[in-house]
Amino acid sequence: MCGIAGILTHAANSKPNLASATRMIAALRHRGPDGEGIWVDEHALLVHTRLAILDVAGGKQPLTKEGGSVVVTFNGEIYNSPELRQRLQTRGHVFRTRTDTEVLVHLYEEHELEMVSYLRGMFAFAIWDTKKKRLLLVRDRFGIKPLYYACTTEFIIFGSQPSALLATGMIRPEFDPKAIPSFLYYGFNPAWRCVYQGINKLPPAHYLVWQKGQSYPTNHSYWTVPCTDPVSLSSEAVLAKTRNYIAHAVTSSLLSDVPIGIALSGGLDSSILAYHITTDAELSPLCFTVRWDNMSPKDNEWPLAQDVARQLGFHEQMTAIDPHTTDDPLVAIYRTLDEPLGDTSIVPLYSLCVAARSRVKVLITGDGGDEFFAGYRRYLINLYELRLSRALPQHIIRLLHAATASLDKLRMVRGETKLTRMLKRILLDPGLFYTVSLGQVPLSSIFSWLSPELTEAFFTDLAMLASISHDAPHRDDLHRMIYCDLHCLLPEALLMKSDRASMSVGLEIRPALIDHDLLGWAMSIPTSHHISGCQTKCLLRRVYQEVLPPSVLKARKNGFHLRGLSEFLVKYVPHLIARLRELTPLAMYLNISACEKSISHFQSGRLDLAQGIWNLYSLVTWYSHWGSNVPHSF
Numbered sequence: 001m002c003g004i005a006g007i008l009t010h011a012a013n014s015k016p017n018l019a020s021a022t023r024m025i026a027a028l029r030h031r032g033p034d035g036e037g038i039w040v041d042e043h044a045l046l047v048h049t050r051l052a053i054l055d056v057a058g059g060k061q062p063l064t065k066e067g068g069s070v071v072v073t074f075n076g077e078i079y080n081s082p083e084l085r086q087r088l089q090t091r092g093h094v095f096r097t098r099t100d101t102e103v104l105v106h107l108y109e110e111h112e113l114e115m116v117s118y119l120r121g122m123f124a125f126a127i128w129d130t131k132k133k134r135l136l137l138v139r140d141r142f143g144i145k146p147l148y149y150a151c152t153t154e155f156i157i158f159g160s161q162p163s164a165l166l167a168t169g170m171i172r173p174e175f176d177p178k179a180i181p182s183f184l185y186y187g188f189n190p191a192w193r194c195v196y197q198g199i200n201k202l203p204p205a206h207y208l209v210w211q212k213g214q215s216y217p218t219n220h221s222y223w224t225v226p227c228t229d230p231v232s233l234s235s236e237a238v239l240a241k242t243r244n245y246i247a248h249a250v251t252s253s254l255l256s257d258v259p260i261g262i263a264l265s266g267g268l269d270s271s272i273l274a275y276h277i278t279t280d281a282e283l284s285p286l287c288f289t290v291r292w293d294n295m296s297p298k299d300n301e302w303p304l305a306q307d308v309a310r311q312l313g314f315h316e317q318m319t320a321i322d323p324h325t326t327d328d329p330l331v332a333i334y335r336t337l338d339e340p341l342g343d344t345s346i347v348p349l350y351s352l353c354v355a356a357r358s359r360v361k362v363l364i365t366g367d368g369g370d371e372f373f374a375g376y377r378r379y380l381i382n383l384y385e386l387r388l389s390r391a392l393p394q395h396i397i398r399l400l401h402a403a404t405a406s407l408d409k410l411r412m413v414r415g416e417t418k419l420t421r422m423l424k425r426i427l428l429d430p431g432l433f434y435t436v437s438l439g440q441v442p443l444s445s446i447f448s449w450l451s452p453e454l455t456e457a458f459f460t461d462l463a464m465l466a467s468i469s470h471d472a473p474h475r476d477d478l479h480r481m482i483y484c485d486l487h488c489l490l491p492e493a494l495l496m497k498s499d500r501a502s503m504s505v506g507l508e509i510r511p512a513l514i515d516h517d518l519l520g521w522a523m524s525i526p527t528s529h530h531i532s533g534c535q536t537k538c539l540l541r542r543v544y545q546e547v548l549p550p551s552v553l554k555a556r557k558n559g560f561h562l563r564g565l566s567e568f569l570v571k572y573v574p575h576l577i578a579r580l581r582e583l584t585p586l587a588m589y590l591n592i593s594a595c596e597k598s599i600s601h602f603q604s605g606r607l608d609l610a611q612g613i614w615n616l617y618s619l620v621t622w623y624s625h626w627g628s629n630v631p632h633s634f
Contacts, residue, residue, distance in 0.1 A: 003028030005159035016045030023167035076123035133212035143204030143491030173198035181458035187342025188493035249515035261360035266304025269366025340622035342615035344562035367511035374530035431469035441612035
C-alpha cells in the first residue's frame with residue numbers, strides 16, 4: 001500500500017516541475033513511510049511513497065520496464081500476480097523483482113489497455129508509455145484504492161488524495177458548497193461530488209487514458225456489477241460453492257512478505273476470515289479487537305471475539321483497544337483526512353489501526369460482507385416496507401401519514417418518529433425510496449439547515465442517486481439495493497474510511513471478501529437464501545454453522561460504529577455553534593439558527609439527531625483543518 005501521484009504536461013514548451021514532486025511526496029508520506037521515488041521525462045513526472053509489503057528490498061517505485069519504455073507508479077496489491085507472472089514468463093517476459101508492480105508493466109506490454117480485465121485485487125496505478133506518449137490511470141473494480149485527478153488543456157495531475165494535487169500549486173480548486181447537503185444527510189459525498197471544485201474522483205472499475213494529440217483524457221468503464229439468473233442448485237451445492245468462493249477470495253488476498261494481522265470483531269464476517277486464514281492458509285495471525293469498556297454486553301464485541309479466538313486457537317495473540325480513551329480523536333484523524341467523512345466508525349477504526357501498526361503492516365478486514373451477503377438490517381426493513389407500499393392502497397398510506405402528522409401537532413409524539421418517516425418513504429417510487437432510506441437525518445431537519453441555494457443541489461443528488469437504483473439491471477428489490485450500495489455507500493463511505501484511517505498511520509487494510517468472482521456468485525443467489533423471516537445473512541450462517549461458535553452465529557447484527565455516540569457528543573456540542581459562527585464561509589450556506597435549534601432538541605432528547613450532529617461536527621472539524629485554506633465559490 002502506498003501513495004501515488006504525478007503530472008503530465010501536454011502543452012508545447014511545458015515540462016513537469018521537480019519542486020512539485022517534492023511537495024506531492026510530502027503530502028503523501030503518511031501513506032508510504034518506507035521510501036519515496038521520482039521518475040521524470042520531458043512530458044511526465046511520476047512520484048511514489050512506499051509502504052513495503054512485497055520484495056521489501058527490491059520493490060522501489062516508480063518502476064520501469066527494462067529500456068525505460070513503460071513506467072508505473074502503483075498503490076495496492078494484485079492478488080493474482082503470481083499466476084500472471086507465470087503466464088507472462090512463459091511468453092518470454094523477464095522479471096527483475098518479486099513485486100506485483102513489475103507484473104503491471106509486462107502485462108501492459110502484452111495487452112495494453114485490455115490489461116485491466118486480467119487484474120484481481122485492490123489497486124490504483126498510473127502507467128506512462130514513453131513511446132506512444134500515453135498516460136493510463138486505473139482504479140480497481142470496487143474503489144478500494146482511491147484516485148483523484150484534475151485536468152486542463154495544458155496538464156493532467158493525479159494522486160491518491162486531493163492534498164497531493166493541491167500541493168503542486170498548479171491548480172487552485174475552490175471549496176464546493178454543493179457538497180454540503182449530501183454530506184450532512186448521508187455522511188459522505190457521492191462519486192460526482194468532491195469538496196474541491198476542479199478535482200475529480202476516478203470512478204471504481206474505470207480507467208482514464210490520454211494520448212498525444214488529445215486535448216482532454218477520456219474515461220472508460222471496464223467492469224459492471226454482474227446480473228445473472230438465479231442459481232438452481234441444491235441447497236447443499238449452494239453452501240459448498242459459497243464456501244469455496246470465500247476460501248479462494250480470502251487465501252488469495254494474503255500475499256505478503258511482512259506480518260499480517262486480522263481485525264477480529266466477533267461478527268460473522270471477521271470470524272469467517274479468521275477461520276479460512278487459520279484453516280486453509282494455515283496461518284496464526286495477530287488479532288486486534290475493539291473492546292468497549294463501560295458499555296453494556298450487547299454493545300461489546302470483545303466476548304464474541306474471544307469465543308472465536310478460543311475456538312481457532314489464537315486467544316493469546318489478541319489485542320484490545322478502547323477508543324473512548326482518546327480525547328477528540330477527529331483532530332488527529334483530520335491531519336491526513338483531506339475530505340470530510342461522517343462515518344463514526346472511523347474513530348474506533350483509527351484506534352485499531354494505531355494499535356495494529358505497532359505489530360503488523362497488513363490488516364485483513366471483513367468489509368464488503370454485508371453488501372455481498374445481505375447483512376444489514378435495513379435490507380430486511382426496506383424489503384418489508386416496499387412490500388407494504390405495494391400491498392396498501394396509496395390513499396390508506398396517506399391517511400396514516402396525516403394521522404401521525406396530527407398527533408405530532410398535538411405533541412402526542414416526540415418529533416418525527418420512525419413511523420412517520422417510513423410512511424413518507426413508502427409514498428415514493430422504489431428508487432427514490434431507497435435513496436431516502438439511506439439518509440441519516442430527518443429530511444425536515446436537513447431542509448431547515450440548508451440555505452435556499454443548496455436545496456436545489458440536494459434535490460439533484462437525490463435524483464442522481466435514485467437513477468442508480470432505476471438503472472440497476474436486477475429484477476428483485478434486495479439485489480437492486482445491493483447494487484446501489486456497491487455504487488455509493490461502499491466506495492464513497494466505507495472503503496474511503498478504511499483507506500484514510502489505515503493510511504494515516506502507514507498500515508495496509510485488505511478487505512479480503514471484496515472479490516469480483518465472489519460477488520458474481522453472491523448476486524446469483526436468490527433473496528430467500530440471504531434473508532428469511534427476520535434473519536439476515538442466512539446463507540453464511542448455514543455455511544459456517546459447523547465451524548464457528550454458536551454465540552457468533554446467533555448474535556444480532558451489531559455494526560462497527562462509535563458506541564455511546566450521544567454521550568460522546570455531549571463534550572463537543574456546546575462549542576459547535578460557536579465554531580460554526582466563526583467559520584464565516586460555512587455559515588453563509590447554513591441556517592445557523594435552525595442548526596442551533598436542532599442541537600437544542602438533541603440535547604433535550606426530543607429528537608434522535610446524534611448522527612446528524614456528528615456529521616455537522618465532522619464538517620466543521622474538516623473545514624477547520626482544510627477548507628479554510630481553499631477559496632470559495634457558488
